[in-house]
Amino acid sequence: MEKKARIVILGSGESGVGAAILAQKNGFDVFVSDFGAIADKYKEELEEKGIAFEENKHTEELILNAGEIIKSPGIPDKAPIIKKIKEKQIPILSEIEFAGRYNKAKTICITGSNGKTTTTLLTYHILKKAGLNVGLAGNIGYSFAKQVAEENFDYYVLELSSFMLDNMYDFKADIAVLLNITPDHLDRYNYEMKNYVDSKFRIIQNQTSQDHFIYCADDPETIAALDRHQINAERHPFSITNKVENGAFLENDTIYFNLNNTEPLTMTIQELALQGSHNVYNSMASGISAKILELRNETVRESMGDFKNVAHRLEFVAKISGITFINDSKATNVNSTWYALESMSSDVVLILGGVDKGNDYSMLRNLVKEKVSSIVCLGLDNKAIHDAFEDDVEIIVNTKSAAEAVEVAYHLAKKGSTVLLSPACASFDLFKNYEDRGDQFKAAVREL
Template identity: 55%
Template sequence: MLLVVLGGGESGVGSAILAKKHGFDIFLSDKGKIKDHYKNVLVDFGINWEDEKHTEADILKADLVVKSPGIPDSAPLIVKLLELGVPVISEIEFASRYTDAMLIGITGSNGKTTTTMLTNHLLSAGGLKVGMAGNIGDSFAQMVAQRDLDYYVLEISSFQLDGIEDFAPHIAIVTNITPDHLDRYDYKFENYIASKFRITMNQTEEDYLIYDYDDPVIAEWLQNNKIHARLLPFSIEKKLEQGAYLEDNKIVITIDKHHFQMSTDTLALEGKHNVKNAMAASTVAQLLKIRKATIRESLENFQGAEHRLEKVLKIQNVHYINDSKATNVNATYYALDSMSTPTVWIVGGQDKGNDYLTLMPLVREKVKAIVCLGWDNAKIIETFGSVVEFIVETTSMEDAVRVSKEVAQPGDSVLLSPACASFDLFLNYQDRGDQFKEQVRKL
């Protein structure tokens, strides 16, 4: 049986390794250049591969195709394969077919990386044999091929969910849903929403769906669609009989007759959104019978995700915070909402059709100066130019950090939270965040 893997990155190479273990004939093809590290792995495993081209004659012979999440279903090669009746699936789907481990799947527009890391941290501290994979860290497929684990905590993007058929996590989390990646969904928000909810489509009454009760998009979808899984909501606005809620600065979780409480004052992560992330992760830990003391200790000592409200340095009593992972307006909303000091805000990049007006109340309340970082800052200047006293344009991280230092006073914070993609000036959001940290350390 010929399995073709499209894409030679972490996901594709992991899929090829798993396929090799299970006796497939494999051909891996990448239209771009495969990194030397991955080429060496493919050679070591004796896997046929090509890069910088797709040889259609070989690819169209496939019995099954595993494609990189970066390749859209509308790509001509994918269209041809589907017309021929060849199944095209994601790595998440493929790997799930070869493990009996319990799967915890986490998706959402924002917060999924932190929630995934926090859930993994709680389960690891509880002594479970757990691996973290998916859209974060190592390839899920390679972990299934090479490790014997009882649990997997998976961060799953909408692109990965588009390629599932039978994938069914025992516990699914939807952190929130706001407009993002609409260019992949015909610019229809409802298509993106439907993609996110594919995470629960194969769940049964024995499974659980944990979700943000306060999110109007999620609430409307659940009202209009039938879900088989048992629902466990979390809320910071309403007291809930089942699930997690906030009361008197305490997280309260109730599942059947089991209860858990913890003060939010001792959470390692700050901000309302991180209270929600903690609720979601703690609900999973409660379901899996992790000791309450372990949950509390783990929430108190957790180190957050890199590039997500990452505290870099405090220089002359000015805090420098790296939130480069905030590639959309909603993520930046959370960042600004968590600020408790006057803020110099570094914003901008490759605009995704952003509507910045939702940030206006927070900008009025918290932002003392705006440093634009990008090739095209017109929309940011138009929106906030009359709201803040100081707004300036820069086209390099060195200039952005230098200007921010000049404007900031003791007691202030400098926040890199771009609300935009990074590809105008940087390789990706990690590169953008790394450059920010490097320039801050040079101050």
């Protein structure tokens, strides 16, 4: 095969290596560059495929001669190499955009500030249980590009972050899901909420009247932005406060799925595997996707009743001496912690803290007053937490390790209480990432 143009891939994680494999398969001259060290498993994969790479540096003469750059979503636009690429006007795209050029399968694409991992996994679970030939990719699972190169799925369920959407241009979702929009990652959007909202709305770009757009009719940022964006797809709202048409709504603890030209489906919220109002929203979004695909009502009902949630998201760890321990380490922003607290019914000892992204804790105050007996801080700088809650909670204790936090929380909790790790912060002050924080929390609980 004659060599095509040169493609350079920045970042050598799951998405970068997957993009390299797909690019090589399609005859491109491929080079992978990572400013950090490349993990052994990815290095072995690149070597096995004979793909050129470098680590711990970006060599400009090997990068700035590219026809296109595929960028890891974690690399910010202010990175020096990105500025130089932009100066040379070399197109920058995401792995998803690149893979989309070669993908023939139908795509269900899910974004939102909160709940997208749960909704993506639930949607995938429903489709798989229905017997569809379906892949899982994006911000979760295996690389979309690698699967397009090596698999032959009929459907993909893709979790898409705003960072991924920012470098997507011609890609089209057959079914686009927008769960909610709350302030997050605003440092990447010049601290302008409108920029972040517009990034999320890229999920509907290139859609036609044959496609579908599922969105939360109760989310103020989403509703405010609807008129600002051209929506060509068929709309499917969902709500827990009002009846809606061609979507899903909650009434008297029963969810009604009423989509045009499909058999209606009803489910009580008690039948759902996922509890809490935020998970009613997630279940509605997944259920609408399933109804669009005309899956059997019985399959949808069963799947939403037997689903097991993702690790580190409201994950039950253990019950010790009548005290329940819940790992919600994936809650890296205030809104996620609000959802976690909202789903709690018992007296809560809340473990909070880490790297604060300019958090506004005021939205938690009512729930903290109502449900939280004490707060255990897990971070190097806990001043903002003390300032926010010193009038609402009698006991606020500082700790500097997962083991110490669990030990203190255990002694503060009473029989029937819940110890909830839901930090509302990033984890990088004391841990490698939120998974490491959650794993250390679980290990400490099991040591009690």
